[in-house]
Amino acid sequence: MTASVAFQNLTLGYDRHPAVHHLDTEISEGSLTAIVGPNGAGKSTLLKGMMGSLSPLEGTIDFSGFEREEIAYLPQQSEIDRSFPISVLDLVSMGLWREIGAFGRLGRARRTQVSDAIAAVGLTGFEKRPIGSLSGGQMQRALFARLLLQDAKLVLLDEPFTAIDAKTMRDLVEIIENWHSEGRTVLAVLHDYELVGSHFPQTLMLARELVAHGPTNTVLTAENRFRARQMCEACNSTPHICGKSAA
Numbered sequence: 001m002t003a004s005v006a007f008q009n010l011t012l013g014y015d016r017h018p019a020v021h022h023l024d025t026e027i028s029e030g031s032l033t034a035i036v037g038p039n040g041a042g043k044s045t046l047l048k049g050m051m052g053s054l055s056p057l058e059g060t061i062d063f064s065g066f067e068r069e070e071i072a073y074l075p076q077q078s079e080i081d082r083s084f085p086i087s088v089l090d091l092v093s094m095g096l097w098r099e100i101g102a103f104g105r106l107g108r109a110r111r112t113q114v115s116d117a118i119a120a121v122g123l124t125g126f127e128k129r130p131i132g133s134l135s136g137g138q139m140q141r142a143l144f145a146r147l148l149l150q151d152a153k154l155v156l157l158d159e160p161f162t163a164i165d166a167k168t169m170r171d172l173v174e175i176i177e178n179w180h181s182e183g184r185t186v187l188a189v190l191h192d193y194e195l196v197g198s199h200f201p202q203t204l205m206l207a208r209e210l211v212a213h214g215p216t217n218t219v220l221t222a223e224n225r226f227r228a229r230q231m232c233e234a235c236n237s238t239p240h241i242c243g244k245s246a247a
């Protein structure tokens with residue numbers, strides 16, 4: 001059976017103020033999708049809804065063929081607490097928590113897996129470094145190493161390339177493309193339309209409501225981008241008349 005994530009009349013929000021309105025669309029298994037839209041369009045809110053940290057105000061998210069434990073999530077950098085005193089090795093090892101539990105010890109095979117993941121993101125030699133001492137790009141590499149170990153079927157990335165250099169971005173895009181070729185389903189919130197056009201076959205454009213979803217070349221049109229900006233500006237200036245009303 002093929003898996004999918006179906007959004008049915010989905011409305012998500014905060015204190016009953018909707019940030020994503022009446023979304024109806026479906027993400028198919030194995031797709032590589034960029035989620036785009038202006039600031040405040042509801043992109044991060046949609047990922048939080050998929051992670052279960054926000055409950056729908058209305059409608060449903062139906063994960064057919066995906067178990068909750070098979071979903072990996074990379075939050076925006078600004079939401080990650082880097083003051084916590086752990087090393088790169090500890091952070092990356094957390095990717096194995098499903099197999100070893102929160103306080104389990106790493107056996108030799110697991111230690112090799114962790115070293116391989118650290119090597120795959122180019123951080124060999126950084127194992128003992130506290131995460132608070134890493135640059136933004138090094139931290140993002142460490143978080144991708146943790147994702148590699150999670151071995152998830154569905155990977156959700158919130159602005160994975162913010163504040164990183166071009167080389168790091170190329171390396172991380174390669175990891176994402178490998179996930180895609182392995183048949184994993186990947187959704188990434190992105191702002192760089194050129195990057196989306198060259199590496200992401202599918203795009204979902206949001207402006208609180210769905211603007212368009214489908215092959216990237218049909219979604220990333222000047223007309224859709226203009227409409228998305230207009231819809232978001234209307235929402236931000238007069239939220240009470242934004243689109244359809246929530247329940």
Ligand SMILES: Nc1ncnc2c1ncn2[C@@H]1O[C@H](COP(=O)(O)OP(=O)(O)OP(=O)(O)O)[C@@H](O)[C@H]1O
Nearest residue numbers: 014015018019037038039040041042043044045046
């Ligand atoms: N914790 C929160 N409490 C209240 N409102 C929130 C909260 N988080 C987000 N919002 C509001 O919900 C709306 C959508 O925010 P969201 O972060 O999903 O947008 P986004 O498309 O990811 O934006 P950006 O591109 O700026 O990151 C915005 O109006 C935002 O102010």
